[in-house]
Amino acid sequence: MARHHEMLMFHALSQCPSLASAALRLNVSGPTVMRAVARLEARLGVQLLSRSTRGVVLTEAGVGFMADCSRILKAIDEAEVSAKGWHVQAQGNLTVLLPLLFSRYIMAPMLAGYMDQYPDIKVFAHYHDRFPNMHEEGMDVAVLVGHLPSCSLIARPVGSVRSLVCASPGYLALHGEPVVPQDLHHHRLIATQANQDWVQWPFQQEGEANSLKARTRLNCATLQAAIDAAAHGAGLMRCLSYPLYDYLSSGRLRRVLQPYEPPSIPVHVVYRERRKAPMRVRSFVDYIVEHLREHPALRADAC
Structure with missing residues (x-):
């Protein structure tokens, strides 16, 4: 019983950003938590936590022991749940x-x-x-x-x-639609990461996977910003298809280079x-x- 109690205290402290939050989660005092962990470390003969003014961090031994504690405590919870009939x-x-x-x-x-x-x-x-x-x-x-x-x-x-390349209908009407991946060198490309001077986009050509590296004209810090920029005519961008679904369905963006897309x-x-x-x-x-x-x-x- 004492070992289970010590595991609970150590697990809570390792999962929380501070001693105070761990104690609050367990509804006990901070000293109670630290005494339990100290007893555990003494019994095991190994340091599990490194303490500093910034709080506590797991040692290498603590990381491994925490994973074992998580598995054991979860198994105990599941055994109790099953006994109570919660499995139904x-x-x-x-x-x-x-x-x-x-x-x-x-x-x-x-x-x-x-x-x-x-x-x-x-x-x-x-x-x-x-x-x-x-x-x-x-x-x-x-x-x-x-x-x-x-x-x-x-x-x-x-x-x-799927991984798609798309642009707004307005952009394509003004700058033309790329027919093969190499045409992208002549277009304005939008990166989905900040400070990205180049993009390297994968394509499937003649049954073989390859990639095209090209300079970007616009670098966006977030994916949503890149999608919005493309929808307003800033250029072509590439990402997985699920965040593009509403834009493509409504016609705000149009899919290009579809024959060269990588497998789903x-x-x-x-x-x-x-x-x-x-x-x-x-x-x-x-x-x-x-x-x-x-x-x-x-x-x-x-x-």
């Missing part, structure tokens, strides 16, 4: 990983709809554009854009996206394989898979 009721905490831009353009209304339908579930949403180690990081579900590495996760395909990129909902997944996981997966498959921006023939 949609309630409890749900931790999901979502790509940052994909969440902004596609997932946000779906999250709101899911929470309306399942009011007893508390969602912890993490936003990263990477493939997670879901076991070590304690993730229940992830939405991933890209080809999946071989792993033990269950993956449900929900659609695909799959989108999956993945979760950890379990004999009996809790209802909170199954409810989220089923809800998100259904709504993503219905979203027009993820269809192969979109725009």
